[in-house]
Amino acid sequence: MWYTTRYTGMRIDVEYLQQRSKTAWRYRRRVPSNLRDIIGKTELVIPLGSDKRTAIARYPKIHNEVERTLKAAFGQLNGKPEPNTPATPLDLQRKALATVSSWGFDPDWYGAESDDDPEAIGRDMMAEHVVRDYPVDDNGNPVGVKPEHTQIVRVLRQGASLETPPPTLADVKKLYLKERVRDDTKKQNETNRVFKLVFEVLGPTRRLDGIRRQDAKDVRDHMMDGRAASSVDRYLNIVRAAFNYAITELDLEGTRNPFIGLRAIKEEGDGPDRRSRNPFNGDQLKAARTQVLRACNKDAQRVWRILEKTGCRIAEVTGLRRSDVHLDHRIPYIDVEWHEDRRLKTKASRRWVPLIGDALAAVKEALHASEGGQYLFPTFCKHNGASSASSMMSRAVRAAVEDRKVVTHSLRHRIKDLLWLAGYAETEHGLLMGQSTGNVSHDYGGDEARLEVAYRMLKAALELADREGR
Structure with a gap:
């Protein structure tokens, strides 16, 4: 997007500068599609200030930062990641200790015990060998020695008595x-x-x-x-x-x-x-659901339907394995559990989430569609899969809902509000929502009892929504 403005008597064309309101200016730039998995966003949006003069003044620095971010991402995409921070003194010492130990020297050696100490003699000979190819000064001391070789010599000469460098x-x-x-x-x-x-x-x-x-x-x-x-x-x-x-x-x-x-x-x-986010109201939810079912792929549609009826986080659903689904239980549920391909936000996130109504139907459809595989949503159970699902559903929400504070995550806010309206206290929400309440009792109780309580809470919340059109 180009924004044309007049500033200090000159006409300036400023790319990516956007005025959101009379008191809000920002830098907004779309991330190229091939870089979105690396950067983790579809666009970069950075506030620039409340007036034009401040925004123009801040623009060059922000623009340069974004350019560097995109350049680094392009490099990573092409197999040329940004160079790592140079080795620190602590790095050099650790590597030197490992090297000297691999040569068979005693890692607990504190110095020569006698003039003919074989450990000391061997260390001196190896130290001379390490720097043998470097030129020497008038006093016979090697010059231009690389830091890693300097540290190896220090470890050889001082052994375990060498002080550890302070961390940086x-x-x-x-x-x-x-x-x-x-x-x-x-x-x-x-x-x-x-x-x-x-x-x-x-x-x-x-x-x-x-x-x-x-x-x-x-x-x-x-x-x-x-x-x-x-x-x-x-x-x-x-x-x-x-x-x-x-x-x-x-x-x-x-x-x-x-x-x-x-x-x-x-x-x-x-x-x-x-x-910063608002829950969906009834009309917004209906419009967004219609757009998702029209514009998104089948996996994203099913994920949305589960989110709408459970209040789960996106990654908790996209990362489900088929083995996490339990439909033969008296209360059908999904087991939100940590695994290598999907980590959880907190310890409290690990829980059994009951399936009711359309969420149960969506899970059954996903089981049928993913038959023969390991994951319930193979499209999204991959690196940055949750971000991909979020981006896809967010575009549908934006097309259907004008309020920019209503986003896909607002489905979770909606369930939270429904729990309050159904009469459940904040300290009870964690069983269903996977949030730590700070209450010691949250750590007690068996899975069966917790599932039963979560089911009653969710059922009451969803019935209230249906009854009042929320």
Whole structure:
């Protein structure tokens, strides 16, 4: 989209600049279809401010960031991912220790016990061998030695007495990507984006034990430049989680996480997050369902019908295996369980969800259609499959419903509202919705009893909706 405006006396054509209202400007750009699985979005939308002058001023920086994001995604698509952060001192030492140990040297050696200590003699000979091909200065010392060879020599000469280098921000990022994010491409990309912002303020070599609260606030303020408060809070959650994990896994006892409790500063007039989405009303739901059944493929249609009658999250349904379906039980249900191809959001997400009415019919149809396979929805049970299903259904919703706060996830909000209207307290919703209520009783009770209660709640909510046309 092109927006033509006049600014400081000149006529400027600004691509991707969009005015949503008199007080809302944003950068909006569609993601090429072949990059959507990598980036995890169909379009990139970034707030630019409440007036034209601010939007124009912020535009160049945001545009350059988007260009870099797309360039990196193209590189990944072509098998040329962004280069990783260079090896840190901690990386180099770990690799050196592993290398020296693989040569048969004692990892617990603390130094020579005598002049003819065979371990010490062997280590000295190997150290000389490591640097044998480097030129030497006038004093006979090797010069231009690579960092990894320098570290190997240090490990050989000092053994277990060599102090461990203090972890840096780069170590935090690498550890979090390796052990928490792992092979989730969408989360990898988001984590890389978040830490890029952190590095722009503090640098990748900043020691963890030297980061203070004011440093964390500086990072927060940098993130706030041109971004919505809700996005910044999500970014801060990632940084906070990465720090907590590093503090535990790297045995940094006594190190405080400076990002604990840090939140984005909301501008005046920002509403509460709960208003970022609205539940469907009766007319909107009817229109959206009609459009989904007209425009989406069969798997997406069935997923929608299950979401509408259960309140499940999209990924909980798209990731179902055939073995997760139990129709021979007195209360037919699906078992929302963690597996390698679909992880769950929280521990509380693991539950049995009763099937009533059209949701039960949709599951039966899916079983028949997927016969001979492992997954109930083979179209979507793949990497970024939930995102693909969400995008497909979201396009149908947008075509049918004008309120942009009504989205596919609003089906879940609708069930939540129906539970309230049916007289069930917030603390009871978790059994059906898979949310932690913070109530200790949530961890008690057998699966059969919990399914029975969830069934009664859902049945009452759906009957209320049918009775009142909601």
